[in-house]
Amino acid sequence: MVPDWFKERISRFRERVSTIPDDLWVKCPACTNQIYKGEWERALKVCPRCGYHFRLTAAERLDMTVDPDSFVPFGLDLPDADPLDFPEYLDKLQAHRSRTGLNDAIIAGTAAVEGYPVVLSITDSHFMMGSVGAVFGEVFVRTVERATDLRLPFIIISGSGGGMRMQEGLISLMQMAKMASAVDRLHQARLPYVAVLTDPTMAGALASFASLGDIIISEPRVQMGFAGSRVIANLRTSISTRAHTSEFHQQHGQIDILVPRSQVRHALARLLAIIHPNRDLKAEAAADA
Numbered sequence: 001m002v003p004d005w006f007k008e009r010i011s012r013f014r015e016r017v018s019t020i021p022d023d024l025w026v027k028c029p030a031c032t033n034q035i036y037k038g039e040w041e042r043a044l045k046v047c048p049r050c051g052y053h054f055r056l057t058a059a060e061r062l063d064m065t066v067d068p069d070s071f072v073p074f075g076l077d078l079p080d081a082d083p084l085d086f087p088e089y090l091d092k093l094q095a096h097r098s099r100t101g102l103n104d105a106i107i108a109g110t111a112a113v114e115g116y117p118v119v120l121s122i123t124d125s126h127f128m129m130g131s132v133g134a135v136f137g138e139v140f141v142r143t144v145e146r147a148t149d150l151r152l153p154f155i156i157i158s159g160s161g162g163g164m165r166m167q168e169g170l171i172s173l174m175q176m177a178k179m180a181s182a183v184d185r186l187h188q189a190r191l192p193y194v195a196v197l198t199d200p201t202m203a204g205a206l207a208s209f210a211s212l213g214d215i216i217i218s219e220p221r222v223q224m225g226f227a228g229s230r231v232i233a234n235l236r237t238s239i240s241t242r243a244h245t246s247e248f249h250q251q252h253g254q255i256d257i258l259v260p261r262s263q264v265r266h267a268l269a270r271l272l273a274i275i276h277p278n279r280d281l282k283a284e285a286a287a288d289a
């Protein structure tokens with residue numbers, strides 16, 4: 001027989017435990033360390049034990065990259081593209097919009113990075129894994145054209161792990177050439193293009209816009225490559241899992257520099273000070289006129 005007083009103490013303890021919120025701790029998928037959520041957020045969602053960089057939303061990435069209140073989005077709310085009349089595709093798009101608050105997997109606008117004006121795009125893996133469709137491609141091209149018109153550097157922060165969007169078939173594949181052509185026109189205008197690669201950067205994203213930057217920087221331990229590990233396994237070939245990391249790509253000349261998340265904003269500002277030092281947008285526009 002368990003004494004009544006002991007049962008009462010157990011009951012009180014369970015009541016206290018039940019009042020503790022379930023979301024106070026975050027488990028790191030890399031080292032399985034339990035991280036206090038407040039500490040995790042202060043560290044910009046980087047594991048303090050192993051340095052694993054958690055995936056961010058476009059809004060979170062924007063807040064930590066550009067100067068406060070400097071981002072002015074472009075009004076590029078384009079109509080849906082469903083060229084194949086793919087079953088339930090439009091419903092899936094609407095579900096992702098409701099969940100993320102985004103119109104598509106990319107946002108774009110003008111901003112300032114430590115005072116340097118730029119045109120900026122950020123892709124979001126939380127919207128259909130950041131996959132590229134007709135709307136994504138058109139937003140990218142129009143953003144590059146806006147950078148050309150404003151004579152400003154173009155920065156893209158890539159977090160696209162879904163490649164080209166299969167629900168749009170060949171139309172989505174055509175975006176690779178379309179976006180590459182837009183970047184080429186930016187190069188012809190002699191304006192800098194900086195690509196910041198974050199986890200994940202895979203497939204058609206890496207094969208097109210993400211690998212075309214004049215300067216390519218990346219966060220540590222980013223998953224990147226063209227084909228995923230499951231696809232490679234089906235090909236019955238042996239490729240080291242390390243080949244799908246930003247460290248491997250940096251050692252083989254595909255990435256210029258690895259930058260921890262807390263230093264990305266300052267690293268971009270230092271680059272801009274070298275490759276496009278004019279902070280006065282109005283003066284530059286007047287000079288070009």
